[in-house]
Amino acid sequence: MFTVDFFINAITLGSLCALIALGLVIVYGILKLVNFAYGELIMIAGYTIYLINQSIHMPWLAMAGLAVLVAMLTSYLTELVAFRPVRTKSLNAMLITSFAVSTLLQNGALLIISPRARAVPLPKLFSESIRLFGSDIPWRNILTIVTSLLLLAILTLLLKRTVLGIALRAAADNFTMTRMLGVPANLVISTAFVISGLMAGVVSIFWIGRTASVTPTIGGSPLLIAFVATVIGGMNSLVGAVVGGYVYGLIFSILGVMLPQSLLDYREAFMFLVVILILLFRPEGLIRGSGSGERVG
Amino acid sequence: MLVIDNLSASYGAITALRGVSLEIHSGELVALIGVNGAGKSTLLKTIAGVMRPTQGKITFQGEALIGRSPEEIIRRGIAMVPEGRDIFASLTVEENLRLGAFVRHNRTEFEKDLNQIFGLFPILNERFHQLGGTLSGGEQQQLAIARALMSHPKLLMLDEPSLGLAPALVDQIFDLIRVLHQQGTTILLVEQNVDRTLDIADRAYLLHTGRVQISGTPQQLRSHVDIESVYLGGEKQ
Numbered sequence: 015m016f017t018v019d020f021f022i023n024a025i026t027l028g029s030l031c032a033l034i035a036l037g038l039v040i041v042y043g044i045l046k047l048v049n050f051a052y053g054e055l056i057m058i059a060g061y062t063i064y065l066i067n068q069s070i071h072m073p074w075l076a077m078a079g080l081a082v083l084v085a086m087l088t089s090y091l092t093e094l095v096a097f098r099p100v101r102t103k104s105l106n107a108m109l110i111t112s113f114a115v116s117t118l119l120q121n122g123a124l125l126i127i128s129p130r131a132r133a134v135p136l137p138k139l140f141s142e143s144i145r146l147f148g149s150d151i152p153w154r155n156i157l158t159i160v161t162s163l164l165l166l167a168i169l170t171l172l173l174k175r176t177v178l179g180i181a182l183r184a185a186a187d188n189f190t191m192t193r194m195l196g197v198p199a200n201l202v203i204s205t206a207f208v209i210s211g212l213m214a215g216v217v218s219i220f221w222i223g224r225t226a227s228v229t230p231t232i233g234g235s236p237l238l239i240a241f242v243a244t245v246i247g248g249m250n251s252l253v254g255a256v257v258g259g260y261v262y263g264l265i266f267s268i269l270g271v272m273l274p275q276s277l278l279d280y281r282e283a284f285m286f287l288v289v290i291l292i293l294l295f296r297p298e299g300l301i302r303g304s305g306s307g308e309r310v311g
Numbered sequence: 312m313l314v315i316d317n318l319s320a321s322y323g324a325i326t327a328l329r330g331v332s333l334e335i336h337s338g339e340l341v342a343l344i345g346v347n348g349a350g351k352s353t354l355l356k357t358i359a360g361v362m363r364p365t366q367g368k369i370t371f372q373g374e375a376l377i378g379r380s381p382e383e384i385i386r387r388g389i390a391m392v393p394e395g396r397d398i399f400a401s402l403t404v405e406e407n408l409r410l411g412a413f414v415r416h417n418r419t420e421f422e423k424d425l426n427q428i429f430g431l432f433p434i435l436n437e438r439f440h441q442l443g444g445t446l447s448g449g450e451q452q453q454l455a456i457a458r459a460l461m462s463h464p465k466l467l468m469l470d471e472p473s474l475g476l477a478p479a480l481v482d483q484i485f486d487l488i489r490v491l492h493q494q495g496t497t498i499l500l501v502e503q504n505v506d507r508t509l510d511i512a513d514r515a516y517l518l519h520t521g522r523v524q525i526s527g528t529p530q531q532l533r534s535h536v537d538i539e540s541v542y543l544g545g546e547k548q
Contacts, residue, residue: 177413180406187399193381194359194391196414196462 018149020271026155028263029162030220034236035243035255035262036169037213041206042249043186045101047108051092051115052240053233055214056221059085060228061123064132074137082215088119089211090204098200116233123230131227140223158220165216166256169209173252178205186250242285246292248299257301312337312497313358313389313466318367319521320350320357327353328364329521335466335499340492342508343501344532345518351501352394354518355470358499359391360384371466386414388465394474396455400444404435407443407454411461428457431487449480456487460496467491468499473507485511509533 041049059081066077096115100107139157143150173179178201185192185202193199217236222228239262247258265288269281277284292300313335320328328350335341343351356362358369360381369376371387379387399407408428412421429436432453438446446454452472459467469488473481481504489511492498502508509515509529517525517532525535 177409180402180409181413184399184402184406184410187401188397190361190381191393191397191399192410194361194385194393195410195458196382196385197410198382199380 016271018147019151020267022149022151022155022159023270024264024267025260026158026263027267028260029159030217030259031239031243031262032256032259033162033165033213033217034240035247035259036166036252037210037217038237038240039244039249039252039255040182040213041210042244043252044182044189044203044206045097045108046105047097047112048241049210050109050112050237051119052210052214053235053237054116054119055085055089055211055233056218056236057123057228057230057233058088058119059215059218060134060222060232061127061132063222064127064134064228067135074135077135078219081218082212085215085218086208086211089207089214093204093207098203101203120230120233127230129230131229134222134226134228136223136226154220154223158223161216161220165213169252182206242289244299246289246299248301250298251301254299254301258299261300312372313499314368314370315354315358316368316370318354318357318364318369320353320362320364322353327521328357330367331518331521331523333516333523333526335497337465337497338495339513340488340498340500340511342512342515342529343499343518344503344505344508344515346503348520349518350521351518352470353521355391355393355468355499355501358384358389358468385462385464388463389468390459390462390464390466391468392455392459392470392472394470396448396451398443398446398451398454398458400442402443403440404438404443404446404454405440407458408435408461411458414462424461424463428460431460431490432457449476449483452476452480452484453487460491464496466497466499468501470501471503472500473502473504481507 037055038049038052041047041052062081062084063077066072066080072080092115096111097108100111140152140154143152144156145151171179173183181192181197181202182205184195185197185206189199189202192202221232221236243258243262244255245258246261247256248254262285266281266285269284269288270278273281273284315331315333318328318331319326331350331354333341333343343354345351353362357364358376360376360379360383364377367377371389374387376384376387385391399410402410408425409421412424415421415424434450435454435457438450443451443454456469456472472484472488476484485507488498488500492511500508500512509532512529514527515529515532516523525532527535
């Protein structure tokens with residue numbers, strides 16, 4: 015039952031979920047804002063590839079790179095245009111604003127492009143497999159794992175070795191004190207949103223890599239996964255987001271293998287059951303964060 | 312150096328400062344004493360840009376400070392060590408100090424500054440790679456002050472640095488403040504420990520319910536005010 019296939023699948027899903035969760039928590043940690051428009055960044059990246067592909071011929075890697083950049087830019091702009099003006103007002107104002115941005119983006123795609131799914135081109139590699147450890151392992155999965163680990167490593171380096179990274183972690187700890195040391199509030203917040211966009215962009219590539227299509231509502235599922243993973247892992251720590259992501263991937267994969275055929279459709283219900291159990295015993299999540307819960311104002 | 316003119320500030324409907332005026336000259340150690348709720352922390356927060364006053368002026372080296380953000384205030388050379396230390400618990404001592412030096416922009420200075428800091432706070436050298444949250448209260452207070460010093464402030468503001476510390480550590484902190492003063496740092500010290508504060512201050516202001524009741528030299532304050540009643544919150548004589 016727990017074959018090489020299983021482990022690769024579990025780690026692949028876990029890696030993807032870790033990135034998804036990370037993108038959400040990096041903004042939450044500093045602003046205490048749950049960005050409901052986060053899922054739409056994934057949607058926008060997907061539509062970027064679709065639209066580029068419709069107009070000009072470009073190598074797939076270039077399109078993917080552009081899609082990630084567009085996600086980062088969109089994230090940066092939503093902060094600048096929608097969130098910054100209401101940042102000092104109240105957390106509720108920011109929350110509702112994020113719903114508004116989400117709705118605007120989704121319906122924008124729906125109206126401008128189409129409510130129906132649109133095909134997104136994928137590289138040939140995504141449908142090929144390689145024989146490793148006695149199994150046929152899809153290249154797609156290997157790339158997901160490698161890219162995720164690379165991204166996690168880069169992020170860790172950024173957060174631990176650069177002054178900006180230290181400032182980001184400090185801002186999540188105590189935002190006002192960080193400003194009092196001279197760190198510009200806007201720089202920190204914008205950086206968090208850009209990193210969030212980067213995560214969403216990369217996730218988008220591999221998420222769409224599974225279905226080869228994009229719809230206006232494609233961001234909903236990843237967003238939900240991000241919530242669940244952060245809740246499992248702990249909302250106040252980046253490590254918690256990553257752990258939560260991998261735990262989600264592992265449990266979801268285990269359920270996929272252990273549930274009888276008749277119950278497989280209800281896999282998500284069982285997943286939530288497990289989450290409830292985890293929360294009963296560890297309400298703050300698996301990893302205790304150091305965040306004081308102070309909101310920026 | 313710092314001139315505060317008729318400053319008023321409120322938390323919503325509650326007025327915390329009513330027309331406070333004070334001055335600090337370069338090189339002075341000025342104390343702000345008074346009971347809880349007198350408005351001392353509010354005054355510091357307003358200078359630091361964390362709070363907006365409702366009226367009044369703050370001038371630092373000729374420039375108006377009102378309306379400036381905390382980031383701009385520290386760039387002008389005013390560093391604040393808030394009540395409760397506020398060090399970053401999830402960052403190491405080294406990272407805390409690096410952030411303290413954020414406004415300096417000069418990497419090579421960092422090493423030099425560190426050595427000076429270690430001279431004043433040897434324990435921070437020992438704990439350099441430890442997380443701030445694992446330090447004791449006294450060590451955290453030292454870290455908070457060291458971090459503020461990393462920015463080479465022209466004016467150092469300390470909000471109740473001895474709060475919650477054991478008596479032996481209180482001695483240490485006051486000694487440290489005295490040394491900093493002797494080295495030439497201009498200091499605005501807010502304290503409830505009136506006796507020790509008046510021992511080291513050049514001048515002092517007594518704040519009560521948001522107003523300056525008395526100002527002058529420590530001797531003047533001691534003779535005009537019943538220190539015990541200040542400590543215990545009674546009315547001035």
